Amino acid sequence: MGGFKNVVRFIVLLGMVGIFAGEAAAQAVSLPKRHVIFLEGFAFSPKHLTVSSGDTIVWINQDLVPHVVRIGENQWQSPVLEEGQAWEMLVEQAGSFSYFCMFHPQMTGAFVTQ
Numbered sequence: 001m002g003g004f005k006n007v008v009r010f011i012v013l014l015g016m017v018g019i020f021a022g023e024a025a026a027q028a029v030s031l032p033k034r035h036v037i038f039l040e041g042f043a044f045s046p047k048h049l050t051v052s053s054g055d056t057i058v059w060i061n062q063d064l065v066p067h068v069v070r071i072g073e074n075q076w077q078s079p080v081l082e083e084g085q086a087w088e089m090l091v092e093q094a095g096s097f098s099y100f101c102m103f104h105p106q107m108t109g110a111f112v113t114q
Contacts, residue, residue: 036060037109039067039081039101044109051091052114058088068102077102 032054038045040062051057059069061081069078069087075097078087094113101107 032056034058035111038062039069039107042104042107044099044107047109049109049111050114051111053092053094055091055113056088057091057111058086060084060086066103067107069099070102071097071099 030052033052034056035049035051036058037049038060042063044059049057059078059081061067061083064083066080066082067078068080071077071089076089081087091111091113096110096112098108098110100109
């Protein structure tokens with residue numbers, strides 16, 4: 001009889017370990033996110049953003065005038081974005097990145113990739 005109880009205890013313990021291990025694994029996995037930056041009133045909103053590698057950033061022009069988003073000195077550049085148009089970029093590099101509008105250099109922003 002004692003052997004049977006030990007087997008049952010072992011099975012219950014094994015099941016509990018599996019449940020906790022599954023929860024820990026689920027918490028460790030972070031799904032990629034989509035971040036939106038609006039271009040309106042000759043400004044980026046939000047102006048600063050923190051993202052993770054694998055996330056996507058989408059810039060949407062809500063101004064009546066066109067804009068071109070340039071990131072860094074020459075790392076990435078959007079096409080000309082007319083009103084209502086969007087450009088998205090998959091973030092794969094860690095670091096801090098500044099961006100600005102090629103047509104309106106006073107429009108600036110930045111994002112940090114963790």
